[in-house]
Amino acid sequence: MARRWRQRPPGSTWGDWGDDDELGRVNLLTPGKVLEGVREVEAGITFCLSLPLDFPGGTALNQRRHPPVLAPTEDLDGNPAVFYNVHQRDIARWGHPDHVDVWADDVVTMSLQYSTQWDSLAHAGAEFDADGDGVEEPVYYNGYRAGVDVVGPADDARGDGSGHRCFAHHLGVEHMAFHGVQGRGVLVDLAHHLGHDFRAVDLATLREIMAADGVVVEPGDILVLHTGFATRVLEWDRRPDPELLNRMCTYLDARDEALLEWVARSQVAAIAADNYAVEGLVGGRRPAGRHSLLPLHHLCLFVLGVPLGELWYLHDLAAWLREHGRSRFLLTAPPLRLPGAVGSPVTPIATV
Numbered sequence: 001m002a003r004r005w006r007q008r009p010p011g012s013t014w015g016d017w018g019d020d021d022e023l024g025r026v027n028l029l030t031p032g033k034v035l036e037g038v039r040e041v042e043a044g045i046t047f048c049l050s051l052p053l054d055f056p057g058g059t060a061l062n063q064r065r066h067p068p069v070l071a072p073t074e075d076l077d078g079n080p081a082v083f084y085n086v087h088q089r090d091i092a093r094w095g096h097p098d099h100v101d102v103w104a105d106d107v108v109t110m111s112l113q114y115s116t117q118w119d120s121l122a123h124a125g126a127e128f129d130a131d132g133d134g135v136e137e138p139v140y141y142n143g144y145r146a147g148v149d150v151v152g153p154a155d156d157a158r159g160d161g162s163g164h165r166c167f168a169h170h171l172g173v174e175h176m177a178f179h180g181v182q183g184r185g186v187l188v189d190l191a192h193h194l195g196h197d198f199r200a201v202d203l204a205t206l207r208e209i210m211a212a213d214g215v216v217v218e219p220g221d222i223l224v225l226h227t228g229f230a231t232r233v234l235e236w237d238r239r240p241d242p243e244l245l246n247r248m249c250t251y252l253d254a255r256d257e258a259l260l261e262w263v264a265r266s267q268v269a270a271i272a273a274d275n276y277a278v279e280g281l282v283g284g285r286r287p288a289g290r291h292s293l294l295p296l297h298h299l300c301l302f303v304l305g306v307p308l309g310e311l312w313y314l315h316d317l318a319a320w321l322r323e324h325g326r327s328r329f330l331l332t333a334p335p336l337r338l339p340g341a342v343g344s345p346v347t348p349i350a351t352v
């Protein structure tokens with residue numbers, strides 16, 4: 001094949017930026033869009049949009065994702081280091097007696113999507129007949145193949161000889177990091193209008209809120225949704241209520257076909273929210289036949305190439321923007337440049 005696929009999903013952007021594209025709509029973050037974001041800076045005030053990365057605490061939100069474990073590495077003699085309050089009598093334990101240096105070094109073990117994060121395009125694929133032969137195969141955005149381009153531990157026969165196990169040979173977060181994730185963020189303040197009740201937001205409701213606040217989303221913008229979820233998580237101080245955690249605040253109604261069509265037409269470069277999955281993890285009536293468990297993830301990550309940000313902290317930014325009658329800001333939010341990762345912690349910065 002001249003490319004990895006003979007047919008692409010209806011309405012997809014596969015191939016729009018070339019057969020080997022691994023960025024999707026991040027390609028819309030052009031120098032012009034960066035300048036549009038820069039022009040939103042008037043006060044020179046910055047907001048950190050990340051939770052502390054050991055929040056929400058525990059595993060009630062996702063049993064597979066565990067809080068980070070931070071530990072020291074070793075001292076100058078190769079012994080495991082011990083962190084404590086340094087007194088003069090302890091200096092000899094930290095290095096050579098002729099040296100005055102006192103330092104620390106550490107290592108972290110963490111689930112990359114435990115807290116404030118980006119989902120890369122390698123996070124979610126689908127079974128789809130990309131070959132056009134009537135047989136579905138597991139593929140990811142732009143036709144990259146499961147088991148070849150994105151692999152699991154049992155599949156990973158491709159190594160560099162160093163023992164490094166790279167799971168996303170394509171579509172990993174490092175491509176977003178290298179391109180840079182910076183441009184104009186546009187915030188929709190769902191929490192201000194709808195409170196903290198657990199409810200789905202369809203396109204009609206979203207449009208009403210945007211119209212009330214004068215919010216306009218243009219191609220290449222990064223859509224940011226404030227629901228109040230992360231604010232509550234922060235208040236719980238790493239001890240979230242397991243009942244409320246999964247039954248609070250608003251989320252995009254991914255079963256509203258009109259909403260999905262709007263996301264596709266909007267040409268947003270990315271979507272981020274302060275809740276767990278942007279869309280809702282809910283039961284109830286499902287579409288007939290085979291379908292995606294998470295329709296918005298399927299549309300954004302698999303069909304359109306739109307990265308999703310989750311568990312961002314937006315309370316302070318939303319309050320400032322409302323006080324000043326604004327919704328737009330410069331957003332700088334690159335993931336870690338970690339080859340092979342399908343998700344990444346991120347410390348987004350909004351500048352207003």
